[in-house]
Amino acid sequence: MNDAPNDTVSHQPAPEWQGRSDPEDGARTLRLHHIANRDGADRALIGFACDAGVIRNQGQPGAAQGPQAIRQAMANLSAPEGLPGFHDHGDVVLAGEDPGPGQQALGLAVAGLLRDHARVLVLGGGHETAVGSWQGLRAALPDARIGIVNIDAHPDIRAIGAAGASSGTPFFQIHQTEPEGFNYAVLGLAAEANTLALTDRAQEWGVTVVADHALQRDAEAAFPAIDAIAARCDTIYLSVDLDVLPASLAPGVSSPAARGVPLHVVEAILDRVLATGKVRLADIVELSPPHDPAGLTARVAALIARRLLAG
Numbered sequence: 001m002n003d004a005p006n007d008t009v010s011h012q013p014a015p016e017w018q019g020r021s022d023p024e025d026g027a028r029t030l031r032l033h034h035i036a037n038r039d040g041a042d043r044a045l046i047g048f049a050c051d052a053g054v055i056r057n058q059g060q061p062g063a064a065q066g067p068q069a070i071r072q073a074m075a076n077l078s079a080p081e082g083l084p085g086f087h088d089h090g091d092v093v094l095a096g097e098d099p100g101p102g103q104q105a106l107g108l109a110v111a112g113l114l115r116d117h118a119r120v121l122v123l124g125g126g127h128e129t130a131v132g133s134w135q136g137l138r139a140a141l142p143d144a145r146i147g148i149v150n151i152d153a154h155p156d157i158r159a160i161g162a163a164g165a166s167s168g169t170p171f172f173q174i175h176q177t178e179p180e181g182f183n184y185a186v187l188g189l190a191a192e193a194n195t196l197a198l199t200d201r202a203q204e205w206g207v208t209v210v211a212d213h214a215l216q217r218d219a220e221a222a223f224p225a226i227d228a229i230a231a232r233c234d235t236i237y238l239s240v241d242l243d244v245l246p247a248s249l250a251p252g253v254s255s256p257a258a259r260g261v262p263l264h265v266v267e268a269i270l271d272r273v274l275a276t277g278k279v280r281l282a283d284i285v286e287l288s289p290p291h292d293p294a295g296l297t298a299r300v301a302a303l304i305a306r307r308l309l310a311g
């Protein structure tokens with residue numbers, strides 16, 4: 001990994017992956033912890049231990065513990081058929097109040113990993129993770145038309161106020177950097193959780209929005225948006241904010257959803273996006289372990305991570 005840009009950022013090496021083994025059942029007993037850090041794997045994992053953006057966004061701190069909790073929940077999941085392995089590159093850790101230096105370090109790391117891997121999965125962190133994820137993809141693919149698919153109750157296009165950039169501003173920041181060719185779809189938006197100013201801005205910027213109401217039974221309503229972005233873009237950055245899920249399943253986020261989009265619908269959306277063959281980069285954000293006492297949200301995040309590594 002590249003050197004951290006300043007002393008508020010450090011790198012925590014990947015932990016040892018450990019878990020259950022069942023040798024008595026023969027060869028096909030691999031779990032994710034068995035295939036972590038295997039030579040030749042073309043999938044990479046990196047964490048962003050940061051909740052500075054959530055705190056600035058008046059949210060609940062805790063997302064900095066997200067990467068470790070997701071890894072732990074992943075370890076004993078079965079290794080999917082056809083996934084030979086993945087490399088874990090540890091965490092970029094931000095200690096300060098400004099997420100910027102951490103996002104920059106994450107971006108450098110992601111860019112490096114994209115050179116050697118077909119897909120990189122980032123474990124956040126608050127949704128400020130997205131700025132680092134996107135910077136890494138842009139650095140690795142300077143000429144690509146990037147499409148962004150964000151599965152989220154919120155568009156996260158808040159203007160930057162006195163507090164500075166936060167977990168509510170990442171896609172505003174990306175739009176500021178590249179207003180031309182801003183290809184952004186938000187799937188699962190909850191009208192009640194966003195002011196009209198934000199939905200107006202989304203409309204003004206040509207953001208594709210599919211409401212949570214349209215995604216209660218199945219994922220059909222999201223397919224045209226996914227297919228259109230795939231047709232327009234060379235590569236897709238897929239971001240999954242766990243607060244899109246109902247609070248009954250994902251209580252451990254800063255801003256839990258009363259309604260939310262059911263997990264089977266989120267999974268069908270993921271499969272459709274992965275089936276485009278254009279996902280080089282994905283992230284899972286907003287897990288807050290202190291608000292997840294039973295570890296349920298981490299388990300849901302782990303299922304999503306497994307799918308994103310495999311698909």
Ligand SMILES: N=CN[C@@H](CCC(=O)O)C(=O)O
Pocket residue numbers: 057058059127154156158167168193254255
């Ligand atoms: N990451 C973004 N989160 C939401 C949080 C809203 C809330 O705390 O109620 C947002 O900024 O819109």
Ligand SMILES: [Mn+2]
Pocket residue numbers: 127152154156241
């Ligand atoms: Mn978000």
Ligand SMILES: [Mn+2]
Pocket residue numbers: 152153154241243244255
């Ligand atoms: Mn959200």
